[in-house]
Amino acid sequence: MSANKLTRATQEPVWVRYGLMTIGLGFLFFFLGLPLVAVFVEALAQGLPLYLEALAEPETRSAIWLTIVIALAVLPFNILFGVAAAWAIAKFDFKGKSLLITLIDLPFAVSPVVAGLIFILLFGSQGTFGPWLAAHDVKIIFAVPGMILATLFITFPFIARELIPLMQAQGKDEEEAAVSLGASGWQMFWRVTLPNIKWGLLYGVILANARAMGEFGAVSVVSGHIRGETNTLPLHVEILYNEYNAIGAFAAASILALLALVTLVAKTIVEWRMKKETEMLNTVLAPEKT
Amino acid sequence: MSIEIRNISKRFGNFVALDNINLDIPTGELVALLGPSGCGKTTLLRIIAGMETADQGDILFSGAEATHLHARDRNVGFVFQHYALFRHMTVFENVAFGLRVKPRKERPSDAEIKRRVMELLGLVQLDWLADRYPSQLSGGQRQRIALARALAVEPKVLLLDEPFGALDTKVRKELRRWLRRLHDDMHISSVFVTHDQEEALEVADRVVVMNHGKIEQIGSPDEVYSSPASPFVYQFLGNVNVFHSRVHYGYAEVERHDAAVKGTAFVRPHDIDIHLGALEGGLPASVQHIHPIGPLVRVELAHHDELIEVELSRERHESLQLSVGQQVWFRARQMKVFGADAMPRSPTQEKQAFLF
Numbered sequence: 001m002s003a004n005k006l007t008r009a010t011q012e013p014v015w016v017r018y019g020l021m022t023i024g025l026g027f028l029f030f031f032l033g034l035p036l037v038a039v040f041v042e043a044l045a046q047g048l049p050l051y052l053e054a055l056a057e058p059e060t061r062s063a064i065w066l067t068i069v070i071a072l073a074v075l076p077f078n079i080l081f082g083v084a085a086a087w088a089i090a091k092f093d094f095k096g097k098s099l100l101i102t103l104i105d106l107p108f109a110v111s112p113v114v115a116g117l118i119f120i121l122l123f124g125s126q127g128t129f130g131p132w133l134a135a136h137d138v139k140i141i142f143a144v145p146g147m148i149l150a151t152l153f154i155t156f157p158f159i160a161r162e163l164i165p166l167m168q169a170q171g172k173d174e175e176e177a178a179v180s181l182g183a184s185g186w187q188m189f190w191r192v193t194l195p196n197i198k199w200g201l202l203y204g205v206i207l208a209n210a211r212a213m214g215e216f217g218a219v220s221v222v223s224g225h226i227r228g229e230t231n232t233l234p235l236h237v238e239i240l241y242n243e244y245n246a247i248g249a250f251a252a253a254s255i256l257a258l259l260a261l262v263t264l265v266a267k268t269i270v271e272w273r274m275k276k277e278t279e280m281l282n283t284v285l286a287p288e289k290t
Numbered sequence: 291m292s293i294e295i296r297n298i299s300k301r302f303g304n305f306v307a308l309d310n311i312n313l314d315i316p317t318g319e320l321v322a323l324l325g326p327s328g329c330g331k332t333t334l335l336r337i338i339a340g341m342e343t344a345d346q347g348d349i350l351f352s353g354a355e356a357t358h359l360h361a362r363d364r365n366v367g368f369v370f371q372h373y374a375l376f377r378h379m380t381v382f383e384n385v386a387f388g389l390r391v392k393p394r395k396e397r398p399s400d401a402e403i404k405r406r407v408m409e410l411l412g413l414v415q416l417d418w419l420a421d422r423y424p425s426q427l428s429g430g431q432r433q434r435i436a437l438a439r440a441l442a443v444e445p446k447v448l449l450l451d452e453p454f455g456a457l458d459t460k461v462r463k464e465l466r467r468w469l470r471r472l473h474d475d476m477h478i479s480s481v482f483v484t485h486d487q488e489e490a491l492e493v494a495d496r497v498v499v500m501n502h503g504k505i506e507q508i509g510s511p512d513e514v515y516s517s518p519a520s521p522f523v524y525q526f527l528g529n530v531n532v533f534h535s536r537v538h539y540g541y542a543e544v545e546r547h548d549a550a551v552k553g554t555a556f557v558r559p560h561d562i563d564i565h566l567g568a569l570e571g572g573l574p575a576s577v578q579h580i581h582p583i584g585p586l587v588r589v590e591l592a593h594h595d596e597l598i599e600v601e602l603s604r605e606r607h608e609s610l611q612l613s614v615g616q617q618v619w620f621r622a623r624q625m626k627v628f629g630a631d632a633m634p635r636s637p638t639q640e641k642q643a644f645l646f
Contacts, residue, residue, distance in 0.1 A: 173374035176341050179361045180368040181388035181443055191391070195378040 039257045043250035054251035062228045063236035064255060066144070070219075070232060071212040073148045074155055078208050082159025083201065087193070089160075090167030091175065104160050107153055115153050116221025119146055142224030147232065150218040155211050159204035166200040199274045206270065210263040214256060291352045291446035291479055292317045293338060298347035300333055300503075307333040308344070309503040315481060317352075320473045322494035323483045326526065330503040331483045332451055338481065339449050340364045351446070364447075367440030371452040373432040375424035381435050382420040385410055388443035410438040413472075430461040437469075441476070448473070450482035454489065466493045487527050491515060499523050524556045557622045559601040564589065564610060565619045572621035577612050591620060 011017075044051050054060065085104060089097060107115065121127050123140040133140060140146045174196065178188040194201075216234040223230040225239065233256055240249035293315040300308040307330045315321050323331040336342040338349060340361030348357045356364060376384050383390075385407045389398055398406065411417040414434040424432055433453060440448060453469070454462040470493050473480050484490050490497045491511040499506045499514055499522075507519040518524035565572065575591035575598065582588075587607040591598040600620065602610070612618070 173370050173372060174376055176361075177368065177370060177374040177376070177439075178387065178391075180339060180341070180364075180366060181391065181439070182362045182365075183387070183391040184362065187391045191387070192376055195376075 036257055036261075039250055039253050042246060043254040045250075046247055050247055051251050051254075054245075054248045055255070057248065059228050059231065060236060060240075060248065060252055063231045063233050063252065066147075066230070067213050067232045067234075070144070070148055070151050071209055074151045074212045075205060075209060077152055078156055078159050079201070079205065081156055082163060082204060082208075083197075085160040086163030086167050086197075089164050090170075091172045101164075104157050107155075107157050112154055112215065112217030113221055116150050116218035118153075119150055119218075119222050123149075141222055142226065143230060146222040147219050147230060150222045151212050151215050154215050154218050155208045158208035158211060159201065162200050162204035162207070163197055166197055170196055199270055199277060203267065203270045203274065206263055206266050210260065213259055293447060293479060293481070294348075294350040294353070295334070295338070296348040296350065298334070298337060298344045298349070300330070300337065300342070300344050306503045308337070311347070311503075311505060313498060313505065313508070315479055317479055318477060319495045320470070320480045320482075320493065322490035322497045323481060323500060324487060324490040324497050324526075325485065325500035325506075327485060329500045331485075331500050334500075335449050335451055335481060335483050338447070339366050339368050341368075365443070365445050366447045366449055367443065367445035369433070369436050369440050369448070369450040369453050371455050373424070373429075373436040375432055375436055375439070377424050379423075380420065381411070381416070381422050381424070381427070382407055384424065384435060385439045385442050387439065406442065410442055411435075413441075414438045428461075429457050430465060433457065433465065434468075437472070446478060448476075448478050448480040450480065452483055452485070455484070455486075462489070469493060491527075499526065501526070518556075521556065559588070559599045560586075561623045562598070562600045563621050563623060564591075564600060564602065564606075564612070565621070566610065567619065569619040569621050572619040574617060574619055577614055577616045577618060580607075580612060580614060582607075591618070593620075 043054075055064075085100065088094070089101060120141055123129050123133060123146060125131075125134060125141070127141075138145075140149070174192050175188055178192045183191065213232075214234060215232075216238075219232055220235055220238075223232070223235060225231060225235060227239070231239065233252055237249050237252045237256070240252060293313075295311055295313040295315075298308055298311040299306075309330075311330075311334060323334060325331045333342060337344050340356075340359060344357070348355065350356060351359075351364070376387065379387070386403050389403045389406065392398075408417055408420070411420055414437060416431055416434055416438070419427065419431065419435075424435070427435065437453075450469075454465050457465065466489055469480075469482075482493070491514075494511060496508065497511050497514045498508050501522050507514050507523045509517075509519075514523060515527055518527060563569075563572075568574075573593055575593040577589060578592045578597070579590040580587060581590075582604075585604060587602045587604060589600045589602060589607075589612060591600060598620065
């Protein structure tokens with residue numbers, strides 16, 4: 001048949017198509033696939049029992065635990081702040097709105113190490129509140145509260161950034177409708193606003209969580225690297241690696257890699273749901289039936 | 291419930307949306323706020339609903355001060371131009387919303403809510419859609435659900451913001467007849483905003499014509515159409531009549547016999563007669579174009595360099611047998627003259643003087 005000799009107007013020559021695909025997939029393989037595989041290969045290089053043993057080390061266990069604790073401590077604040085900021089920015093006009101938007105982006109613009117240093121300057125022993133904190137026997141720097149603060153600072157744009165465009169697109173008609181039907185502020189929020197943003201919120205939470213668990217720079221500055229006490233997984237990976245404990249380092253890293261994979265899957269599912277919801281909104285109207 | 295609007299003004303930055311508005315809406319009346327976009331009609335409606343606050347002035351419901359009453363306590367039903375249905379709730383839950391958010395003491399039982407919602411859905415003839423989501427409905431169906439939802443809380447006043455603006459012509463015509471019947475059955479006061487003069491004239495008991503944040507005229511549909519209070523009302527009520535013609539008036543500078551006052555005369559295209567022979571008090575003109583449009587025939591006449599639009603019935607056109615280029619005579623049966631000062635921005639000052 002001569003069908004395969006026909007070229008379509010929208011099709012590029014074979015070498016362009018395959019060339020571009022090779023470049024794209026090759027890049028993905030070398031920079032994403034290969035390192036991911038390497039982490040698991042190195043972690044399991046001496047067999048599964050040794051891998052599990054490395055994970056069962058008390059210091060590694062404590063690092064995993066602390067990572068989870070910090071993420072769990074940070075996320076509620078992020079959700080509260082993110083929803084409140086997005087709400088204010090998307091649904092109201094007020095003076096200083098653009099300033100607030102800029103401030104929300106600040107953590108993206110500032111290097112994480114600088115973010116960590118800010119907290120040292122504020123709460124460290126030589127810092128602004130240092131003497132007062134020492135007098136009242138409150139430890140923030142080189143302790144868990146400081147790490148939570150630093151992580152909070154790094155992760156707070158994620159949820160707000162995700163929600164602002166979503167809430168702006170949805171407008172405030174539905175909220176106004178709810179109020180005109182007699183709903184109180186809380187009823188309006190729980191019954192109308194929250195259900196409308198739930199997938200966007202979940203998406204933001206997933207991203208913020210991934211960053212909170214993976215954060216290195218800011219946390220490293222304020223942590224003090226006290227083993228078994230102020231070590232999160234990323235910090236612990238570095239320590240183990242510097243000690244030439246390859247299996248331990250890669251085992252711990254494999255947990256982070258696993259987390260990344262779970263995040264990716266969750267992100268894909270939520271994205272798919274969000275797309276479905278926007279499609280539902282934009283469905284072409286069926287003709288009038290009655 | 292009656293609504294009184296006293297000296298309401300509202301600005302957005304430098305833009306004056308409403309300028310000292312006074313309006314009484316008696317109980318049971320269906321009032322249309324009619325005007326071009328940006329004339330402040332929607333702002334006025336939102337101020338009545340409590341979704342916007344006026345810079346000054348008062349709103350009274352049944353004679354009682356309501357200016358500072360929160361929107362949720364005003365007991366008004368509001369229907370949005372784009373429906374604003376809760377997209378994550380079924381049609382049933384949308385209509386039930388107003389009942390479910392009532393304080394526990396006033397909240398009806400689930401069985402009672404179900405009964406009331408199904409009754410309302412029956413009223414808008416959409417009870418078979420109870421389990422659907424808004425995205426699965428057509429525009430006309432969404433608007434009726436929005437109405438049912440607003441009526442569920444038994445409002446004393448129904449406010450509708452361009453309720454049929456986003457629908458196609460056929461559905462729009464059906465829905466506005468239906469709204470009129472519904473209003474009469476429910477014994478409530480309704481206010482609806484529209485820029486479509488045909489809609490306002492057909493549905494409303496009274497029409498409030500607005501322009502640039504001010505009320506130009508208040509009156510029955512017949513009053514505003516046949517005795518417009520200002521050139522603006524005259525032009526606006528003819529302009530957008532898509533079923534007749536786009537420009538709905540012939541106008542010219544006139545000299546009156548009784549006084550040497552200069553003014554502008556407005557004549558509707560269907561108020562002009564065409565004759566083949568010379569006509570006393572008439573003017574000669576030549577036929578430029580003939581457009582048959584449905585039941586009417588629109589004829590463009592040229593008198594010197596002036597274009598005059600005339601609308602004839604099919605029968606009249608048949609009997610005249612006009613052709614392009616033909617010389618004819620025309621005369622206005624009826625016209626409205628406004629003083630020169632009423633037309634501050636008259637495009638050309640010195641025009642051909644017509645002696646009607």
